Amino acid sequence: VSDTTVWKALRSRGIKAYKELFKFILKNENKVIRVKYCIDRKHWGMEEWKNYRFTNEMSIEVGGLFGLNLVWRNESEKWHDGCVGCMKKQREGESMAVGQHLWLMEDGAAAHWACNTQRVQEEYGISKFQWPPCSPDLNLIENVWNILKDMLNKRSPRPTTLLDMRKAIQK
Numbered sequence: 001v002s003d004t005t006v007w008k009a010l011r012s013r014g015i016k017a018y019k020e021l022f023k024f025i026l027k028n029e030n031k032v033i034r035v036k037y038c039i040d041r042k043h044w045g046m047e048e049w050k051n052y053r054f055t056n057e058m059s060i061e062v063g064g065l066f067g068l069n070l071v072w073r074n075e076s077e078k079w080h081d082g083c084v085g086c087m088k089k090q091r092e093g094e095s096m097a098v099g100q101h102l103w104l105m106e107d108g109a110a111a112h113w114a115c116n117t118q119r120v121q122e123e124y125g126i127s128k129f130q131w132p133p134c135s136p137d138l139n140l141i142e143n144v145w146n147i148l149k150d151m152l153n154k155r156s157p158r159p160t161t162l163l164d165m166r167k168a169i170q171k
Contacts, residue, residue: 014074026134032134 041048065102111117152159152168159165 016074030133034135037132037135 148169152165155168159168
């Protein structure tokens with residue numbers, strides 16, 4: 001049976017491919033921790049926040065759909081558990097203290113927890129500050145990465161080599 005035949009059969013039953021939606025798993029105890037964290041910083045001004053530094057990682061696959069996962073469902077199943085991806089960090093995100101008054105904000109990405117990363121942090125005396133579990137990323141560069149990926153997804157033809165990708169990003 002061809003792909004086209006399967007797609008037509010699914011479509012005739014109201015089932016189409018939709019972009020997979022995501023929701024965070026947030027335990028009650030994490031909600032309490034997040035609220036306390038926010039209340040403690042509610043009246044912070046520029047003086048306090050200027051000591052925070054943000055880090056981030058990003059990946060793009062040449063020839064792939066960047067960050068696009070499709071699920072087959074009918075329109076009424078938008079938030080059905082089987083049709084929604086789960087965003088759950090294996091580790092809780094934390095911040096890093098650097099020097100006396102500088103805080104390095106990091107999420108729970110594997111790169112931040114790699115053995116080499118931890119070794120360097122220990123070597124330089126970087127202590128960790130507890131960042132609320134499953135908290136939204138405050139890093140503004142996340143938005144830039146999303147805009148870049150959207151722009152690359154809309155290109156025609158899409159980049160298929162590393163050189164094409166570099167040229168597309170530079171435009």
